[in-house]
Amino acid sequence: MALAITFGDWISEIENWVFAVLALVMVYSALRVVTSKNVVHAALFLVITLGGSAAMFVLLASEFVAWTVVLVYLGAVIILILFGVMITRAPLGFETRLSHPVRVQVGAALASGALFVLIGGAMLDAFGDDPLPAASATRAEEIGQSLFERFVIPFEVVSFVLLAALIGGIVLARQDPTVEEEEVLS
DSSP, X not given: OOOOOOHHHHHTOHHHXXXXXXXXXXXXXXXXXHHOSSHHHHHHHHHHHHHHHHHHHHHTTOHHHHHHIIIIIIIIIXXXXXXXXXXXXXXXXXOSTTSOOHHHHHHHHHHHHHHHHHHHHHHHHHHTTOOOOOOOOOOHHHHHHHHHHTSHHHHHHXXXXXXXXXXXXXXXXXXXXXXXXHHHHO
16 A cells, blocks of 8 residues: 655655755756866766765665765775876867767767656666665675675775776876986986
């Protein structure tokens, strides 16, 4: 039996107000990530979007996942992106020649909209109007035990992959001195 929730019931809960504000901020900043012509601005809008997703996990009583998002995505990935931009001396101004033509942009928007409808329809078909089970917080100790008992090998493999990616980025960004520069240094 499905519970009938009216808009008045929904709007009376403070958590729903917080969710709505976070969702609006995340949607705006996610759109700015893909429409910004400045790489640094796009990375900063990505920080806002990922911070909003961490706040959503806090609303869902998943503090461990929220802190993981903050530490891994905000603390590591965004810093890696910004370092990559600075190391490679990418142009920091507004680059219009990097954009695709309007026909490609419209096609990409239509494809992503169709994918959204497809995934949304599949979710509605699979779950329908079933109410969500009562939320119970999972303790960080249980997650840590699972992570370091069952998944210690994949955890270590991922750390080596990230280290290899960082070293590869530094090697690719490094410029070897030219012959003239080597003669001047000698």
